[in-house]
Amino acid sequence: MTDPAELTLADAAQAVRERTLRAEELAEACLDRIARLNPLLNAFLTVDAAEVLAAARTADAEADAGRLRGPLHGVPLAHKDMFYRAGKPCTCGSRIRRDFRPVRTATVLDRLDAAGALTLGTLHMAEFAMGPTGHNAHVGRCRNPWNPDRITGGSSSGSGAAVAARLAFGALGSDTGGSVRLPAALCGVVGLKPTQGLVPMGGVMPLSESLDCVGPLARSARDVATLLAVITGKTGYEEGIAEGVDGLRLGIPRSFYYDGLDPAVSAALDEAQRVLERAGARFVAVDIPDHGAFSDLANLVFTPEAAALHLPWLRDRPEDYGPQVRARLLQGLAVPATAHLQAKQLRALHLQAMLDGPFAQCDALFVPATRGRVPTAAETDVEAGPAMAAVVGGIAALTRPVSYLGLPALVTPAGFDADGLPIALQLIGRPFAEATLLRIAEAHERATGWLSRAPQTPALTVKGAPACREPTP
Amino acid sequence: MTDDASHAALARQLAELQGVPLNDADAAMCGRLLVAGARALAPPLAAACAERPEGMLFDVPPGAHAAVLRGEGA
Numbered sequence: 001m002t003d004p005a006e007l008t009l010a011d012a013a014q015a016v017r018e019r020t021l022r023a024e025e026l027a028e029a030c031l032d033r034i035a036r037l038n039p040l041l042n043a044f045l046t047v048d049a050a051e052v053l054a055a056a057r058t059a060d061a062e063a064d065a066g067r068l069r070g071p072l073h074g075v076p077l078a079h080k081d082m083f084y085r086a087g088k089p090c091t092c093g094s095r096i097r098r099d100f101r102p103v104r105t106a107t108v109l110d111r112l113d114a115a116g117a118l119t120l121g122t123l124h125m126a127e128f129a130m131g132p133t134g135h136n137a138h139v140g141r142c143r144n145p146w147n148p149d150r151i152t153g154g155s156s157s158g159s160g161a162a163v164a165a166r167l168a169f170g171a172l173g174s175d176t177g178g179s180v181r182l183p184a185a186l187c188g189v190v191g192l193k194p195t196q197g198l199v200p201m202g203g204v205m206p207l208s209e210s211l212d213c214v215g216p217l218a219r220s221a222r223d224v225a226t227l228l229a230v231i232t233g234k235t236g237y238e239e240g241i242a243e244g245v246d247g248l249r250l251g252i253p254r255s256f257y258y259d260g261l262d263p264a265v266s267a268a269l270d271e272a273q274r275v276l277e278r279a280g281a282r283f284v285a286v287d288i289p290d291h292g293a294f295s296d297l298a299n300l301v302f303t304p305e306a307a308a309l310h311l312p313w314l315r316d317r318p319e320d321y322g323p324q325v326r327a328r329l330l331q332g333l334a335v336p337a338t339a340h341l342q343a344k345q346l347r348a349l350h351l352q353a354m355l356d357g358p359f360a361q362c363d364a365l366f367v368p369a370t371r372g373r374v375p376t377a378a379e380t381d382v383e384a385g386p387a388m389a390a391v392v393g394g395i396a397a398l399t400r401p402v403s404y405l406g407l408p409a410l411v412t413p414a415g416f417d418a419d420g421l422p423i424a425l426q427l428i429g430r431p432f433a434e435a436t437l438l439r440i441a442e443a444h445e446r447a448t449g450w451l452s453r454a455p456q457t458p459a460l461t462v463k464g465a466p467a468c469r470e471p472t473p
Numbered sequence: 474m475t476d477d478a479s480h481a482a483l484a485r486q487l488a489e490l491q492g493v494p495l496n497d498a499d500a501a502m503c504g505r506l507l508v509a510g511a512r513a514l515a516p517p518l519a520a521a522c523a524e525r526p527e528g529m530l531f532d533v534p535p536g537a538h539a540a541v542l543r544g545e546g547a
Contacts (some may be wrong), residue, residue: 296510297517311493
């Protein structure tokens with residue numbers, strides 16, 4: 001029999017609804033994989049086995065009685081450790097909040113609970129969601145299921161790794177400069193950064209009020225659509241998802257996004273374009289404003305907002321931060337308020353220029369998620385010295401500008417390189433055009449089947465996988 | 474004092490005014506960022522101002538972005 005953990009979220013939910021699988025079986029399948037694989041991957045920070053099994057039995061009893069809570073009834077999920085649940089520890093990937101127990105539950109978790117979702121535990125993340133690699137000075141690094149020597153991307157590192165390794169059917173992450181899209185891209189799953197303001201942020205650890213977004217990661221566009229519908233309380237994401245791309249116009253920017261691509265990334269994007277053209281999409285070349293400047297402007301928005309939130313701890317507990325995170329926060333102390341506010345004023349004008357320019361000619365931009373292939377952990381570790389800064393700085397080069405603009409963006413696998421590591425494309429949409437992005441992604445994945453490919457490294461397929469060698473203080 | 478040293482000293486003062494002491498390395502880094510931030514902002518700001526009435530962003534409130542997302546224009 002197929003491992004139930006291999007099902008997509010949609011198939012798992014349907015199986016529970018139709019009572020061909022028990023929620024308890026789904027939870028047990030996930031817990032079994034977590035027990036075997038998490039010592040290697042370090043994707044879960046905590047696992048609530050007894051709690052999720054009890055909740056699964058309740059869900060099964062309700063299903064037997066014909067009572068279904070919602071579209072996620074009995075489906076096990078897990079989320080980045082920054083979504084508050086009243087009374088439960090929420091570390092935010094930090095030492096500072098190691099003992100923090102929030103008094104409220106995040107709105108998005110309330111909505112997932114109401115839809116019947118189960119919670120397996122909490123997922124690895126960069127300290128305070130600052131870091132695009134999956135390194136964490138306090139809890140060790142999260143490992144990529146496709147090759148544990150490679151990074152997962154961050155900051156929603158555990159969300160990407162857990163979904164790719166079939167440890168959970170879906171996950172929430174947060175995205176301030178690429179933190180949903182990068183782990184989705186580097187771990188070979190679908191990740192969506194919604195339009196700024198679409199998803200409620202109540203009860204979610206803040207980082208940068210202007211840029212923070214909550215977004216789902218899953219193993220299909222349809223699964224992401226379901227999660228998005230639940231956490232937004234809106235409809236329209238799932239309904240038209242299978243309509244195909246016939247007649248849609250996809251824009252390829254003449255500048256920035258295709259500059260300096262690794263040949264493997266370039267070839268994968270070319271093939272993805274051919275796939276979508278065959279499916280009926282029309283590609284047009286478009287001029288875009290200088291997105292290179294947007295990363296710097298995003299930093300002027302982000303760093304002072306983060307520094308303001310962290311100021312009391314920067315004063316009183318500086319030694320409790322990892323060195324890179326502390327250094328990043330200190331940058332915000334040196335940004336004048338006028339620069340911060342002018343960067344925000346420009347944000348409105350740049351977004352308007354995008355709407356009047358490229359988005360007057362196309363329905364979505366079609367670009368890579370990253371310029372290069374998945375880096376190794378060694379390349380991105382502090383021990384790598386000055387070269388590390390360039391690699392780490394480059395990882396979010398194609399995601400941060402979109403965060404500055406506040407537009408929705410989705411990443412989905414576009415193939416695999418010669419080493420078997422995922423390559424991802426990124427679709428950038430008009431404000432609140434998430435349904436269009438999901439529709440394009442669904443058409444692409446239906447034509448290519450990339451998302452049916454599961455990590456097959458020996459460590460993930462052999463029982464008794466080697467234990468994580470990195471200390472986890 | 475060199476420019477780098479004076480920028481580091483300024484960054485150290487700014488941080489200390491906010492209650493955060495900086496070591497030499499952090500002060501140097503923040504000093505460089507102080508300059509880099511201003512340099513990064515200047516070209517797009519100048520370009521945007523050139524296209525605006527009165528050559529400034531007076532009528533663009535910092536919260537205007539949300540209105541553009543809603544389709545209400547800048």
